[in-house]
Amino acid sequence: MKFTDQLWEEALPVYTEIENHPFNQELKDGTLPVEKFQFYIYQDSLYLADFAKALATAGTRAGNSSELLEFLQFAQNAILVERALHIGYFKEYDIDLKSGKAPGCFAYTNYLLAASTFESYEVAVAALLPCFWIYKKVGDYIYENQAKPNSYQNWIDAYAGEDFAKSVENALKICNQLAQNASESTKLKMREAYLTASRLEYVFWDSAYRLEEWPV
Numbered sequence: 001m002k003f004t005d006q007l008w009e010e011a012l013p014v015y016t017e018i019e020n021h022p023f024n025q026e027l028k029d030g031t032l033p034v035e036k037f038q039f040y041i042y043q044d045s046l047y048l049a050d051f052a053k054a055l056a057t058a059g060t061r062a063g064n065s066s067e068l069l070e071f072l073q074f075a076q077n078a079i080l081v082e083r084a085l086h087i088g089y090f091k092e093y094d095i096d097l098k099s100g101k102a103p104g105c106f107a108y109t110n111y112l113l114a115a116s117t118f119e120s121y122e123v124a125v126a127a128l129l130p131c132f133w134i135y136k137k138v139g140d141y142i143y144e145n146q147a148k149p150n151s152y153q154n155w156i157d158a159y160a161g162e163d164f165a166k167s168v169e170n171a172l173k174i175c176n177q178l179a180q181n182a183s184e185s186t187k188l189k190m191r192e193a194y195l196t197a198s199r200l201e202y203v204f205w206d207s208a209y210r211l212e213e214w215p216v
């Protein structure tokens, strides 16, 4: 059994909650209120800017230049997706750019930045993996079950598409290679990091669905 299969099995209850979350169910059915999607897109633009930094940072800690290159490409891609959001959705919706990160986005981005900086490279990679893998699974699930036409088609196509699938495959491969050479204690930390980041993926969607605000 691959290490990533073990990760998937352990975090499956979290993934199931993500798939069943009203945000993703309504996105799939095309009934998600546009206000919630706008909130999500704005939060996601803030997320992607930090995600790119976390990816580049993890890359600098890789043991070889091919993994460094892979992570720099992931980082570049996150920046390009962030820009595309601005060119596309930000123009389409009149998004308020001033409110800043809601607590859910804040928790997730800061976790990824901290993990990529202060944890071992192996643990950093495990923390970054759910961003790829969960989005791929959610994208495929929605694509296969979606109502047509769907006003969120661009978003669905981005994550169910082949380019994103390639990145996910590469991230999984790196994670499995690292686990093969890792100690038991490192693998335990990798599993914890994967689970934590999976939970934060849930928190991020839930935050958007609730239009989350700081309590004070």
Ligand SMILES: Cc1ncc(CO)c(N)n1
Pocket: 044, 047, 048, 130, 131, 132, 135, 201, 204
């Ligand atoms: C919150 C979140 N996680 C993962 C991705 C995919 O990179 C994204 N765009 N946003």
